[in-house]
Amino acid sequence: MKLKRILSILLVLAMTVGMMAGCGKKSSESADDGKSDGAKEEIVMWFWGAEPYAQKVLNANLADKYNASQDKYTLKIEYRNSVDSDMTTALAANKGPDIVYGSGPSFVMPLVEAGKLEPMDKYAEQYGWADRILKPIYESGTVDGKLYSLANSLNTVGVFYNKKVLEDNGWAVPTTVAEMEKIMDEAMAKGMYASVTGNKGWKPVNENYASLFLTHYAGADTVYKCLKGEEKWNNEAVVSAIEKSAEWYDKGYLAGKDYGNMNFSEALQMLADERSPFFIGPTLGYQWAQSFFTDDKVDNLAFIPFPATDKVTEPTYTLSVCCTFSINANVAQDHKDEAAKIIDIMMQPEFTEEMTSVWPGYWGTPLKDLSTVDVESMTGLSKSYMETIKNIAAAVNDGNFGYYTNVFFPSATQQVFIDIENVWYGTESASDLMDKADTEFTKELEKGLVPPVPQAGVKAE
Amino acid sequence: MKKSAINYFLIAPALLISIAIILVPGILTIIMSFTDWNGISPNINFIGLGNFQELFADDVFWKSIFNNVKWTILFLTIPVALALLVSALLVEKKKSRSLYQVIFLIPYVLAPAVNAMLWLNIIFNPMSGVIGYLRTIGLDIGSPLTNMSGALYAVAAVDIWHYWGYLSVIYLAALRQTPTDQVEAARVDGCNAWQVFRYVYFPSMKSTFKLMYVMIIIFSFLAFDYIKLLTGGGPAHSTEVLGTYAYTFAFSALQVGKASAVGLFMSFFGMIASVIYTKLSKNEEIA
Missing domain, CATH: 3.40.190.10 (Periplasmic binding protein-like II)
Incomplete structure (x- = not known):
């Protein structure tokens, strides 16, 4: 009988400890930490659950390149099938990743209204986004004249x-x-x-x-x-x-x-x-x-x-976009700066070319000038897609x-x-x-x- | 006093879990149903009965309740009848019933997403599925999932296929509790198979039968996964149920206040079933 009681108490203690552990937060889901196990700090980006080949090419052209460019931060891209609902839930609790994935400006609006996103105007000025991005697309990312999101691609x-x-x-x-x-x-x-x-x-x-x-x-x-x-x-x-x-x-x-x-x-x-x-x-x-x-x-x-x-x-x-990227308002300032730097990588014609040559359909960056993207070197559907994006960009400009x-x-x-x-x-x-x-x-x-x-x-x- | 303190200590984890993940969210859901909260904004406005008034004027809401009722009736009849029949047959098959139980449980232990993919690709697919094959032999039929009058039954068929085996196993476990001397006595007295089931087996499994009946009612008003996976509530809301409608309000239209109001109706029907069950159980105990 005594043994049973001791066993019961031990079980209760184990459950309680388990509950406490369960209430702990995962570093990758937290908005205000982001220390990885090494010396580098993690910059986290959530993305939809793309196909394995697509994840591989995004990791190679974005995460690996960014990580190799400096030694203080490391970009971690998390692929989530329920990214939209995950994102709103996490941001509502002032958590979520540094780089906020959105399925379009209408998705972004309630987040802006709730104060969950960082205005990106200073970064727009720093990186010259207004001059480089198609005006209707750039404007679609603004709210009350402030920029809150950038679209990754025309669609x-x-x-x-x-x-x-x-x-x-x-x-x-x-x-x-x-x-x-x-x-x-x-x-x-x-x-x-x-x-x-x-x-x-x-x-x-x-x-x-x-x-x-x-x-x-x-x-x-x-x-x-x-x-x-x-x-x-x-x-x-x-x-x-x-x-x-x-x-x-x-x-x-x-x-x-x-x-x-x-x-x-x-x-x-x-x-x-x-x-x-x-x-x-x-x-x-x-x-x-x-x-x-x-x-x-x-x-x-x-x-x-x-x-x-x-x-x-x-x-x-x-006119549509594939997705938008914003910056979480509830992360540290240096993380915001790095998030902007990473978003800017995705706004470069070189990135468009590298991504589209392997993954056509999702990275037709809405740039005014896509002339440096070498369509002739592309093959198969990548070439057809890039030509279509150039036609869309010209029509949107008109x-x-x-x-x-x-x-x-x-x-x-x-x-x-x-x-x-x-x-x-x-x-x-x-x-x-x-x-x-x-x-x-x-x-x-x-x-x-x-x-x-x-x-x-x-x-x- | 000491014993009482230990008792409280022992129930503390269960109590904490109940308060943290049932009571608090439940109260918050009730409060939110009177607001226009969008799920993100810190600005929450109380709008009184606004959400309920809008729901009562919404045809899709009533359609959802009606579909939940249809779903409940389907689940209270088809899988129950099937499971009763199969468990009654298996109770006598002492050697082979373990194998049957494992086979029947396979659809139940597979994830709903896997089962839904199986049906979408093997049965309903217009190219490679049974539908596609029937077309190649000249039967030009469409998928029942795209037919407004048949879609709910098609989805229910998949869910019933996944569920009935589990119910059989539960019923079989209950039937096996019947004292063998009673069964043998009935046989000696000349009862046929139906009479043995009706007057010996069934009374001994009655409490399990009633419990599962109530659980089916509760789960029917919480139905969500197979409908979401197979039709998303369509076509044209013909398979919409309260669960899918609440989800659309919460995560697509960003009307969490209204989604909470729908959620209250889901809970309301489950609560009625629970109260009836508790009442019946109490009467049974007294009797």
Whole structure:
């Protein structure tokens, strides 16, 4: 009996000690320490759970290079599959990494409002970011005139096509939507998919199409007015654009009945296998395409901006970014300085070239001058991707861009546009959905949660 | 006095854990449900019943509750019937039942993410899965996960496939507690297999059966993982349940106040089930 009691007390003590140990903090998750086991201090950056080859190339071109450049700090990149929710939770507790990964300016806005991010203006001046980065992208990272985030890469929604499929079927590369619709009708008649895409496993894929139809059917000027609160979302142009997307869905132009049963990887595999002429999706799709467009298929893939509609005739790109980088406000000053230095490495054309040559699709740095990036030395999809990024940069500089929901729309409004599938499935009218958008947007506008919106149609100086 | 102090000391870890990770977050959730907190900002505004009013006017919220109720009914019938049948058959198979139990437990011990990937790739995949194969032989069918009327049942089927084996093992363990002399006596008295189960085995496992029934109700209102992994609540909210809806509010729309309000409803239904179970157990003890 006595032995049992002693054993019980020992167990209780062990549990208590275990609990206390469990409450201790991991150095890599802490915002205010960062001492690694050696003499070097750790600068921590969180990133999404990229594929192993992508992690390897980022480690080599960023962490290894930075670590070799000095002997006081060491950059540690942590790859997390749930980086967005991890980040908000950690920052809410004044923890988190030194370099804050974000999925876009709209993700950054609440963090700025909560005082979790460091203004980067002094670093912008030190490194000349305003002069080097495309103005609309630079502005999208500002709040009340202060810079809080820098985008790592341009991204847009457009049309990937399989050259061989078009050639074999005698189809020309479409320049208007009418031509594209004709090709898609003929493809379906031949038993192919009109286009391949899908939101399996990631419902926010829907916003690619919401953004695309807003840009090309409602028009960037209308969307700009809505984002500025000068016009309601439930206006004729926007409702009509949403209805047009539903028309496309009904006709089977968005992978037919498999939209909900296909992800981007599978869609690109089908495109490579010549089961469709088109894949309508974001340029970051290049990173998955390189798994399927290999060997003699490499030259089959090409990308064009969404073809001309009656409303938008010039090549126009729905402007998006792959991710943003910011600096944690709750870390030591020297860590902030180093974080800025590391972010600046990612804003160099050399970095763009090194990353893109191995990992196309994610590192099209939004620089005004990409002329030093040697496209000719690139091979395969890297070359195609870099050419596309240069085209996007030129168009953005000329003001030919639209607004991607995950960049320029506040969170709750963005969520309404992700629900565009309610209209596609007929459970809600486009007008009702836009009423919801108005309700959410009004609240977010009042709270100051709408990201800064660069005006489209204005050529940069 | 000394004994009492030791008792308090012994329950201290469990009590501390309960206070730290159940009571405090629970109270905070209740408080947050009356605010417009976005999960990050230090500025928290009390908005009274605003979140609840918005939820009551929200069709998707009601759809989520309805789906949770459907989910509960599905889980209270199909896996329970299946598990009862299989455990009743296995209780007599003294040599082979261990092997069956291991086989039945395999889906349960695999991570939900693994099970979901298996089904998405082997069954529902339009290229390499069963769906893809059926198409190659001329049956042009779509995935039930993309069908508004069938998606919830398709997801439930995967979750039931993962769960029923575990339930069988629990029921079997309960059935094995039945005194063998009672079973033999019933057989000597001429009872057939159904009568032996109905009048001997089942009464002895009744308390386990009731407990699992309540647990199923509680877990059904907490359903999240398979729905999130297989459909994300879609298409067009047709598989939305309170768990996935709360998650969307908290981590996508950054409306943690509203997510807390949804969370309270999830807990509310579980609490009702718990209270009923406690009441029934008490009556049983008195009886």
